[in-house]
Amino acid sequence: MRVWRNISELGAGLWTTLRQLGRTSTVSYPEEPLNLPPRWRGRPVLTRDPDGDERCVACQLCSAVCPTRCIELQAGERPDTRRYPLTFRINFSRCIFCGLCEEACPTLAIQLLDEFAFSKEHHADFIYEKEALLIDGTGKHPHYNFYRHSGVALQGKDKGEGINEKAPVNVRSNLP
Amino acid sequence: MMLFLMALGMLFTTLVLLGVAGFLVFAERRVLGFLQNRLGPNRLGPLGVGQALADALKLMSKENFVPDFADPVLYRAAPVLVAFSALASFAVVPLDHHFSWAGNWNIGLLFILAMSSLNAYGVFLGGWASGNKFSLLGAVRAVAQLVSYELPMGLALLGVVLLSGSLSLNGIVAAQNLPYIVLQPLGFVIFLIAGVAETHRLPFDLPEAESELVAGFNTEYGGMRFGYFFLGEYLGLTLIAVLTALLYLGGWHGPWLPGWIWLLIKTAALIFVFFWLRATLPRPRYDQLMALGWKVLLPLALFNVLATALAAALWRLA
Amino acid sequence: MKHVFFLDGQEIPFIPGQNVLEAAIAAGKDQQIPYFCFHPALGSLGACRQCAVKIYAHDSKHPPRITMACLLPASDALQLATLEDDVHTEHREIIELLMTNHPLDCPVCDEGGQCHLQDMTVQTGHSVRHYSGPKRTYRNQDLGPLVYQEMNRCITCYRCVRFYQDAAQGEDFGVFGSRNRVSFGRLEDGPLESPFSGNLVEVCPTGVFTDKVFRHDYVRVWDLQQGPSVCPHCAVGCNTTPGARLGTLRRIRNRIRPEINGHFLCDRGRYAFPYVTANSRPLQPRLMGETTRQDAVLRQLASRLEEGRSGFLGSPREDLQSNLGLFALADCLHAPFAAVTSSWAEALAQQCLALPQAPSLQEVAAADRIVVIGDLDSIAPMAGFAVRQALRQGAALTVLASSRTELAQKGDYRPLRPSALRDQVAQLADDPCLQGGRFPVLLATAETLGPSGLYALRKTLEKLPANARAGAFVNRPNLFGAAYFAADGHTERLQQALRQRKINHLLCLGADPLGEDWGAGTWRTLAPGLDGLTLLDMVDSETARSAETLIPVAAFPERAGLFVNYEGRIQAFSPVYRREAQVLHSAVHGSGFPEAAGGVKHPLGPPPPLFWLGRLAEMLHLHEAWQKRLDFYLHFLCPERPDPEGPGVLLPDTIRARFEIAAVPAARAVTPEQWELDIFRWYGGETLADMADELHSLAPARGLRVHPNVQAAAATLHGPCGELRLPVIACAEMVQGVIAIDQEGFAELGLYPGDPVEVSWEQRQ
CATH class of the missing domain: 1.10.287 (Helix Hairpins)
Known part of the structure; x- marks a missing residue:
């Protein structure tokens, strides 16, 4: 009996391998395009809000959370008191595509693209400046605009005009 | 001329x-x-x-390199021996009626057996001459394995010889009105297993055994010397496939197509079977290998010879 | 006996008089008790209801109850708990109430990362806002160039008002509105008037008040390089924490030093730092106005010094070691050396150093009889702050000055002409204002009082009870350090040597002899006799512009050094960062990164003065002798090196004793008919601070401040060194017969405070 069982198992094994003939899990990248999942973590970019302004407010949470310290930015202030990153650099020779910056970003500005295969001859070419990072689009979140939710005034948006806000208080009134 | x-x-x-x-x-x-x-x-x-x-x-x-600690003469000779013995065997292999270099040699089968033993020397010498413990272990395994499996192989062949009454390959093929796989199923299986072991291919690649002995007998070999071993192995594989086709599958016999194409098809199918085995089966332990050879294949082969002889005698009587 | 109470079963030690929260914070348990309205310097209020603890009664009759830790006096064997569910719920729910109207703008809030509200919210675990109704909003006020207001973030803890009105006794900031519309600010937009307005930024536990100067060049606090430093803008020597990033200084914050500045810092100390990043700051050596290499300048200077016709001029603006380095080099070369620019300032420095041990600001705040001579707020605002603290404790204040200053309005004001100050000071011992006091303190602005006044002050002090103390203030960080070299007649000797053409080259360190330093008028008349002037300085002063050789030096946060403050306290400061040229826009890849990574290397900031002097000594083959002298003097002055983190070391009394024998300075007689000069300063005015644009934008207009009964549009003053024509500014608070002008005006005229002056008035058209 044992012999027959062994032989049948042997046969089952052979059949298993033979069945695989003609199937393959390999994707011949780059000839065949990859089907990447939507939450794939590739190269980060800076997106714009639905009104076309930069989303980034230079809060520096991304650079704080970055485990490889590859993000460096300097905050600036526009004449309408809106914060923006004067410079924004990512050193992609250090980036590990962990996506923590995207998670940390409170304004949904930094978002990870599906681009992962980019190679350069020199390390210095991996340092992407803001011009190379800022895209003309809203990315994965088409409707979010941080300034509509937060209670700061801007040119074109007065106090009380944000979402879920009352009109400004009259502090001179002592009425109950 | x-x-x-x-x-x-x-x-x-x-x-x-x-x-x-x-x-x-x-x-x-x-x-x-x-x-x-x-x-x-x-x-x-x-x-x-x-x-x-x-x-x-x-x-x-690649660099033509001989390690300091190796025996230079044997080290150089071994790969040549392996490749030569494999190539020489093909001299007696017919592709079609009377189409072989050595002609219809009446002891062709014996010559092939002799040459395959020589092949074992090549492997053994190569491993020994390398002066490396992994190589030596591989060489020792190779010798033991060859000795163990040559016997069942030869005994399995006896069945074929008994039936055809010839040691010449041409004669054997000519005698197969019915492919011998039908008359000798046990012999065929034994010959196939022994053949795989002879060419020390997976699952019987214990002389090389990458996971235990680095690369076994050819650990110290590189470049074209390693290439000779490699060629020898694949020539051996081809040889066993051709022999199996000739001895058990009716050689060039077959309808419609020219004979040599039939032989080629059968050989290719057998080679695929070898690849398939490699893709499926894991390597047994060394003692299991020995046990299989001596305790299973040898008795079975002896039984096959006796049974064939008995059947042939009864056939004559009948 | 050791006092302890129990918090969650753990012993918490306390000093009697402390409340539970104070003791718990001191014991490092602030993770267990969140709080907002409590501030160590402002005390408890119990307004925020945040610091709840559960108190267990000693008997079993009373159930445990929840109470506020900041209002609970610590007492022995008190049993308190915070790690219980109801206490924690209380904490979380109070935070949630405080957060209902919070605008959630942390990403654009400058407080983020150093926000008490953030910390407490995270600590208590509140994360979801259950109330979904609309949020209350406020319009912001423009509070001037220093403080930025974002009223939406307010949690009404009242710390700002308590600081501004109670501690700083400012009057232009308060609380408006009622119920949940309470707002904090000024009556109308405009810059805050208090010299301590910047502390609102530190006092506010949320982001209502943030630093407007820092805002323009903002980085998060976690990216700042910080270190212990000492404020270089007046003689008080408040401890500061400068913060820098990418090689540029971004902000100054207070570093708590109970003896001196406590929890606060004046606006000059906080907002004067942009001199470090000013565009006009020299960063490359200049020879005849052309930028050159270090070694070229050094070679030129060394060949000058080898001629042996050089004089050396130190400065009370530079630190102790640099002055000593210059002094040691002068000593090696047997060249004349002076630490200050005029004989008058020399006498002033000597008299300052001769005063007995001055009170620390902590002691000033504990005084009960205070006499302030001159406008203390504008020279050393933090000293004025300490006086305010004493006033809060009920001290009696007398102010002797030529104008009704802000402090004068808070106490007994005696309007006096500067020349009368000396006599008044001499009679103070018998004055009723100091009688009956437990701890009398006299605080003088040294320049207003003058050397003879300071001498009178010392004599008065001898007649007062033994615990009476006096302090003299200037707006130079290291007058006492410089005074150590100010032996009799050094300055005169240097000027004499120049007059007699014994020297034709002057090596100045941080001094501005051709600009606004005391006695600049004299130097200007002597300048034609100079073949060359070499200046080591960090600001673009008048002298720097006309110097033959300009050697830039590291600013104070960029180097280590020692300052001696008005009490003779030697304080060390350590380098906080390395200056680099800031790279903002970079078309080239990789700039801003190390060279190895393909970046462009930036010119580093200039080295400290000691480096230059050491190199000079090396080139003159004097290095060993120079180093030996430097070490010797330094060891003599401060045998033990102060730790930058520590409270500093007081100058030994033996050094003071050397100056007690200094000659009695003569005072110039003034008749009541003559116009008399007094110095006018404002709280943000100082050589380095003048380079700070934001602070300087608050500076009052330049002019002659006189009593309004003078009907003139402008006037020309005639002094021994020159004339000065300035518009007249009528000032109701001025004493009649006194003209107040700034230090630059004094420098141009060649006169000193208290001197009579000839005036030609120009009548209004």
């Missing part, structure tokens, strides 16, 4: 055989790939055929 043409023909055959062996290396990698849900090498040339050439070029361009 005749001699010159013959020499030219021999050279051509040798080159073709080497080419076939080289191509088999590539073919095995691709077939294994397909069997394992992979693609295998497909970058160079159409379907990746160029890979064989690239491998050969790589091996040939």
